[in-house]
Amino acid sequence: MFKNLFGKKTPQKAFIAITLNAKLQPMHRADLEDALSLVLEKQNIGEICGGGSLLEDNGEIRECDIEIEAVDSSEQAIGHILNFLKNTLSPKGSRLRIGDKVIPFGEHEGLGLYLNGTDLPDDIYQNCDINDVWAEIEKLLGDEGSIHSYYQGNTETALYIYGNQFEVMYQLLKPYIDSYPLCQQCRVVKIAG
Template structure:
């Protein structure tokens, strides 16, 4: 719709023997971004500590306007003890996991809530604006401005391109602070006319 410069999928590796944990992230991110933001840094930590590795992941789609419901990281560890679980939670929180995320231990069904950031979605109207707006405006400029305006408060982390709307997802410490930082730009840039803002985490 708007010519977003993102995409790609990530290869899943063969799972080693061990106990299995799912990190269900309340994050609306594309597969390649899921890997960059969460999978790769978490695997680096797990391997460095000799605890295990991330063996794959998935993105759950939804019919709701946002398109993406959540994403999963599939983790194999040598032992799902309290120390290992705490290390995973700590690292994912350091990486900015959104509130409403949880670890699920496959063998016991135990669930551990985690997450530290709040989420903001901006839904750009992709069908009701003048044709001139779509010809002359650039969604990548919107994303660049989001990152500039959110510096120190949050960052753009993903998108979903639907039939009538394109959703841009940002995560940071405070939804109200992110909303306040973006509102003047949203009110002034033609492509953001008729945009909606919602809290998603």
Template sequence: MNFIKKLFGKQKNSNIGNFIVATLNDKIMPLDRGEIYEAPLEELLKANGIGEVTGGGTMQLKSGELEYCDLEIKLNSNEINENDIQLIIKKLEELGAPKGSKLTIEKTDRKIEFGQKEGLAIYIDGQNLDPEVYKNCDINFVISEIKKLTNDSSEITKYWEGGTETALYYYADSFTEMKESIMDFVNSYPLCKGARIEQIA
């Protein structure tokens, strides 16, 4: 395995029960995961008597870069209710779950793929540019400009800061449209020189 798992928040406290795991193809920080996904999903589960969120985790590559996250859900019913499953999936998609996400029903190991958003990552070189570039340019300006260009209205910034580069993550309906919308800025702003752009969902 090329990654390690770090768990944050509530932990699964029992092996007894009917559990499902929502694996979200989203490079989101643990605290933001709780706000964006866990809290609204917990509200839905309790309001409909479906169950509760019992755990959450964030997966990282050995480099430390975020890979994906998951939510562990304990169902109240001993039987799998397909309407409940679809309600959970619909809610997670409304909350922004990207393509490549999946729901695993532990009892049967059944996996259901879901997600609608596509993802773009831009990797900013943190060590090979002219020192004056780092002195005079601002990563926060890059973040805000790309947010505007991709019509990202979210209040959180999805990012990872490594030893040699900083990754910024954006999600929308189309990776191609996002990439096209930012290329003029990326090609003109000194801090973005040599930046890598990759599709992540």
């Protein structure tokens, strides 16, 4: 008789933690969070309540987290979140945690291009521009991948590229890397995959 007297029960909230195996600067993670927030709002799933980065000893980002306070943690809601990430950034080795349940996910592979910032002749640093490297990489990769973030260290600048397959991205970039002066003595590292 009194079960509806006080209205509907407040939905139980759940905490969802997404750990992306992605080296994203906080500003780039925030861009992803903003886009994910729109999906969460549209699907009535919840809202972003936090995020952070795990750092290497040298200050480079190892991985990053996005935290969600969810009012809907159903399989369908989790599916919406994972589908969004699949279509934006979903590096292999990523995981979603809800309670004690961990869901591994990831389709994209990562390529780190570490440009030598100290050992090249001065005229190369004066006459070459990292922005030109960035633009050329984006052009060469087409739909195979794109730069999602970067790192400016004491001796290197890294561009973090995520896409379908590391080897395909590397082969598309290799002729440019081998010929552009600023790419001399660079390192190419598989960062997800």
